[in-house]
Amino acid sequence: MADEVKEQYPQDIDGYEYVTNALMELVPLFPGLEDEEGFRFSSVPDGEGMSITPISGAKIYEQRENINGHVKQMCEYPFMVLYKASGLNQQNKIAVKEWLDTFADWLTKQPVTIKGITYKLADWPELTGGREIRTVEKTTPAYLAGISDDKCENWIMNMTIRYRNEFDR
Numbered sequence: 001m002a003d004e005v006k007e008q009y010p011q012d013i014d015g016y017e018y019v020t021n022a023l024m025e026l027v028p029l030f031p032g033l034e035d036e037e038g039f040r041f042s043s044v045p046d047g048e049g050m051s052i053t054p055i056s057g058a059k060i061y062e063q064r065e066n067i068n069g070h071v072k073q074m075c076e077y078p079f080m081v082l083y084k085a086s087g088l089n090q091q092n093k094i095a096v097k098e099w100l101d102t103f104a105d106w107l108t109k110q111p112v113t114i115k116g117i118t119y120k121l122a123d124w125p126e127l128t129g130g131r132e133i134r135t136v137e138k139t140t141p142a143y144l145a146g147i148s149d150d151k152c153e154n155w156i157m158n159m160t161i162r163y164r165n166e167f168d169r
Contacts, residue, residue: 100142
């Protein structure tokens with residue numbers, strides 16, 4: 001029995017930019033953010049803070065083209081959410097993990113309750129260039145990834161945005 005060779009597709013270079021911009025416009029809308037809080041893009045904050053970092057760029061994992069040159073691609077944009085905090089006791093560690101879980105639930109359009117109010121993300125942002133977000137998935141639970149040199153704990157969670165790209169050649 002011969003091994004099946006899986007076709008390799010290039011990265012969706014333009015999609016990386018479109019999805020990054022949409023994601024960074026979306027995350028500040030999370031109702032669990034305090035006024036002074038915000039996410040940085042691909043940079044680890046000094047001291048405490050939060051960051052969104054793409055893991056590998058936007059990848060095409062499935063592609064179909066019909067005889068008329070209409071192409072349908074399924075793509076994914078894996079990213080990491082980092083929450084960096086210091087001086088955490090056991091209760092605060094649990095609170096950080098729950099905050100990340102709540103953030104992920106909100107991004108995946110699940111209802112979340114924050115300070116007694118229930119919120120649900122209605123729609124993901126529209127992408128440009130013939131792309132459309134299909135799902136947002138949490139691919140790992142939030143966990144303590146390590147302690148940095150400045151004695152801050154790095155809590156991370158991996159997520160993936162799956163989107164469709166259609167165009168005519």
